[in-house]
Structures are given as C-alpha cells and as structure tokens.
Amino acid sequence: MYTQNSKDAFLKAKKVIPGGVDSPVRAFKSVGGTPIFIKKGAGAYLIDVDDNKYIDFVQSWGPLIFGHCDKDIQKAVIKSVKKGLSFGAPTKVETKLAQEICSLFDEIDKIRFVSSGTEAVMSAIRLARGYTGRDDIVKFEGCYHGHSDSLLVQAGSGAVTFGTPSSPGVPADFTKHTLLAKYNDIKSVQECFKNSKNIACVIIEPIAGNMGLIPAEIEFLKELKEICEKNGALLIFDEVMSGFRASLEGATGLVGVKPDLITFGKVIGGGMPVGAFGGLEEIMDQLSPDGPVYQAGTLSGNPVAMNAGITALKKLIKNPDIYDELEEKAQTLMKGFRDEAKKVGIGLQTNVRGSMFGFFFNDKEVKNFDDALKSDTKMFAKFHKGMLERGFYFACSQFETGFVSTKIKDKHIEETIEAAAEVFKELV
Numbered sequence: 001m002y003t004q005n006s007k008d009a010f011l012k013a014k015k016v017i018p019g020g021v022d023s024p025v026r027a028f029k030s031v032g033g034t035p036i037f038i039k040k041g042a043g044a045y046l047i048d049v050d051d052n053k054y055i056d057f058v059q060s061w062g063p064l065i066f067g068h069c070d071k072d073i074q075k076a077v078i079k080s081v082k083k084g085l086s087f088g089a090p091t092k093v094e095t096k097l098a099q100e101i102c103s104l105f106d107e108i109d110k111i112r113f114v115s116s117g118t119e120a121v122m123s124a125i126r127l128a129r130g131y132t133g134r135d136d137i138v139k140f141e142g143c144y145h146g147h148s149d150s151l152l153v154q155a156g157s158g159a160v161t162f163g164t165p166s167s168p169g170v171p172a173d174f175t176k177h178t179l180l181a182k183y184n185d186i187k188s189v190q191e192c193f194k195n196s197k198n199i200a201c202v203i204i205e206p207i208a209g210n211m212g213l214i215p216a217e218i219e220f221l222k223e224l225k226e227i228c229e230k231n232g233a234l235l236i237f238d239e240v241m242s243g244f245r246a247s248l249e250g251a252t253g254l255v256g257v258k259p260d261l262i263t264f265g266k267v268i269g270g271g272m273p274v275g276a277f278g279g280l281e282e283i284m285d286q287l288s289p290d291g292p293v294y295q296a297g298t299l300s301g302n303p304v305a306m307n308a309g310i311t312a313l314k315k316l317i318k319n320p321d322i323y324d325e326l327e328e329k330a331q332t333l334m335k336g337f338r339d340e341a342k343k344v345g346i347g348l349q350t351n352v353r354g355s356m357f358g359f360f361f362n363d364k365e366v367k368n369f370d371d372a373l374k375s376d377t378k379m380f381a382k383f384h385k386g387m388l389e390r391g392f393y394f395a396c397s398q399f400e401t402g403f404v405s406t407k408i409k410d411k412h413i414e415e416t417i418e419a420a421a422e423v424f425k426e427l428v
Helices: 004-016 071-081 092-104 117-132 186-195 218-231 303-318 322-343 369-373 377-389 410-427
Strands: 038-042 045-048 053-056 110-114 136-140 178-181 199-204 234-238 261-264 275-279 349-353 356-360
Touching: 053 410, 071 303, 092 110, 092 275, 092 303, 110 117, 117 136, 117 199, 117 234, 117 261, 117 275, 136 186, 178 186, 186 199, 186 218, 199 218, 218 234, 322 349, 322 356, 322 410, 377 410
Parallel strands: 136 178, 136 199, 199 234, 234 261
Antiparallel strands: 038 045, 045 053, 110 275, 261 275, 349 356
C-alpha cells in the first residue's frame, strides 16, 4: 500500500503541531507506523491523501452513526451555515434538541449544551459539587472523562487512594479530591466512602469505551446507586460515547439504573463538536443564571451543531430498529473474529453493546482496567497494521472502542472477517 503522501503530510504537521496531531491517540504511537491522513469520508469508507480506501470502524470515534456525509445531516448543516455560523445568542433549535433529549429520559428534566465531552463532564462535576456542597469525587481506573485537571489521575501506592496527577501541568492540589476505585468492584467503592465523608459524586462510564469496550455489570451499577443514595452523593453516568450509540436511551436505557446526571456528546452533534449534561430540575436549577453554579460557553448550542444533532436524533427516533440492525452486525463481526482467532489458537475476548464493539488479545475475560492491561498490545499492533494494509480502519489502540454505522453492510462485515482470518494466521 502506497502511503508516501501521508508520511509527507505527517512530517509537515510535526513542524507546526505538537506530535503532528491535535489529539494524542491519532499519532499511531501504540500501534507503530505513520498515521493515515484523511482526505474524504463517504458512507462506510475513508479515503486518504494517497487515495487508499478503507472500511471505517472508527466513525470519528463514534458520532457518525449514519456514516460519512449523510445527506440529511449535510443538508441541515448547509442550510444552517447559510444563515450564520454562530450568534452567541439563543436560538429555537437549541430548545428543540433539548426537548427531544429530555423526552427520552425520565432522569432528565433540563439539559445544557456545551462544545465538547470534556466540557460536559467538567461542568457536571462542578454542578454536583455545588449541589452537594462537597469537594471529593470518585472515578474508576481506566474510565476516561476528558482531560480536565481533576480527572487526569493515576492510582497511588495503595489499593484505594486519592489520585495523583497523571500529567505534568496538573497540580496535586487539583487531584487530591479525586478518589480512584476499580471498575466492576463494589468493595473498592465502599472503601472510597470509608476514606472520605466529603464525596460529592461518583462518575462512571456505564459502558466503558476508553479501556477497550467493557460494560459495567448491572448489579454493580445498582449497588453503586444505593451507595450514592445512602451517602448523599450524586451518581453521574458519562454517556459521551455510549449516549444514543448503545441504544436510543444509551446505556441508561439498558441497565435499569437511574443516575442523577448524564453527560452526552458524539451522536447529538451529528459529527459537529458538541457536548451536553442534564438531570432533574432540582439539580439543574443550581446552574447560573438560576442558581449559583457558574458555567458558560460562547459557542455552546451553536446553531450548526444543533441542527446537525437534531437531524441525527430525529432519524434515530423515527427508525429505532436501527439499533437492532447495528447490534446484529457488530455481533456477527465479533463472532467472526472469535471463530477465526480460535482456529489459529489466539485468545480473543469480545464485547458488544448496540453499535459499539471491542476486542482484546487476551485469554481471560476482561472486566476492568487491570484485566485490560494484561492484553497483548504487541499482537494488537500487528493486527492493526495488517488490517490497515488490507483496507480496514480500526481504532489505533487496544484500549479504544469500535463502531458500526448504518453504511456498514453485510458484505463489509464478511470482507472484514475474511481479512481478519488472514491476519490472524500471520500472527502465529
């Protein structure tokens, strides 16, 4: 496969952009090689600057549930752009999108739009702290909630401890209020509440997508809700990735557990930058200008993103069977991977939730971050390279999630499984 134009583009980018990329995972460091520079997206495909064509299982990391260049979303965006890009003032379309989202969730009376998932989570945590009058938060090892200071933490020396910064530039004073627990391990959460009587909230990805796809066990989430209620803390579901991806009501609609706040992103922007957080009126009314908790953003609720988002959402509401169809394709893909890997003696663990899928080169079931870290990342890197060379674009990290769009057809799934079988044989 000829990729010289991508190599040249990467060298030029590195001269003016740190690492040559605007988000670290794009640099291909965990899989090796040069990142592919994209020229165009079309339905199920990506086309790079060397005119190589790839079946895309990343879909811009989730938001493109209808694939690239969906005609309805394109039309809505173009129509909106012709009226203006941004006003910094209210528009009716913000209310329309808010009404659609609130109507789908019993847990959401009001919602506020922001410009990114990081901003949504950061704001939801501030709101939880303001509402409860407490400072500490609990998060889980391996769950990613954006790059705000209090969430860039790593575990300390103890089994359960307050976090320490995982990035230079993050003061220890910012992370000292963040406690770390183990995903799918309720005892670790109980220890957090023993260590602190000042916990404002527990934040979790109910379907973790940033340590590979790892769903939280329903019983674990139920116990988590009970602990929060017992101790007066709020439960926040981070559904920036899973919201409207796992189901029309995200993970929340699948697990039967009602959080106090939910954060969104990805799909509700239809491919445009967007985020949101919502909850019950009593909590949301603590936000300025109604309440004392300050949060603001010039581009929040900008009309282009809102029109893209409401178009995508209405298509999903009108055609809820989409989720069954996408899950069936994702299940078929993962079963095919498992079967072909087994034929050559490779251990492969897989998970599927709606249109989300993940796989680990691991002999044992993956239930948390410690389990995920035992996966064979070198084998994943070789697999990624082999699939890329054959025209299949997967997330460039063992610890990311894949996505199926409506443009992925049965023939694409069959072709992908056939290519994976070839690559698996090369790995042994």
